[in-house]
Amino acid sequence: MMIRVKELEKSLDFYVRIMGMTILRKNEYPEGKFTNVFIGYGPENKTTTIELTNNWDTSEPYDKGDAYGHxxxxxxxxxxxxxxxxxxxxxxxxxxxxxxxxxxxxxxxxxxxxxxxxxxxxxxx
Known part of the structure; x- marks a missing residue:
């Protein structure tokens, strides 16, 4: 699952410090102006992960749409x-x-x- 996050550090604090997940890998793409961080409770090849995508030039909250549940x-x-x-x-x-x-x-x-x-x-x- 991938979700877009407005403030990456706030999201990492929530998912890593508070929820106990681990940062599995982090990739920055300067040409595309975004960062991807993969987090989870175990190795990517053995457990489900969440991909947090932070678009550097986004200033407004993302519209969640009506297809997203939880x-x-x-x-x-x-x-x-x-x-x-x-x-x-x-x-x-x-x-x-x-x-x-x-x-x-x-x-x-x-x-x-x-x-x-x-x-x-x-x-x-």
Whole structure:
């Protein structure tokens, strides 16, 4: 998945420091005036990654469009995760609660660019 971010350092602070991801690689393209940073929880060849693209000359927030839904992450303890995120100043969209029409516990937050992120606890099957 690739998302465009307005302020790369703010996004990296969110995804790396707060969400615990690792920068896997960073490429700058001066001729194209953009930077790509690939982040994830493990090696690119073994886990899913997110590509953050920062267009250097973008000054306005990106339009998310109506096709984008959200990014989803599993967390071991959603209540603890939400408390931690609040303490870091992360904007909460929806507190942890049982999902509508299902059994999973979900919470939703916003990243610095306003992208919605779902956090959920794995079902114990």
């Amino acid at each position: 990014i989803a992450f599993n967390v071991e303890n959603l209540t603890e995760a939400m408390e931690y995120l609040k303490s870091e100043g992360v904007k909460i969209k929806s507190e942890a609660k049982k999902m509508n029409h299902g059994k999973r516990i979900l919470g939703f937050i916003f990243d610095p660019d306003g992208y919605v992120i779902e956090l959920n606890e794995p079902l114990n099957v």
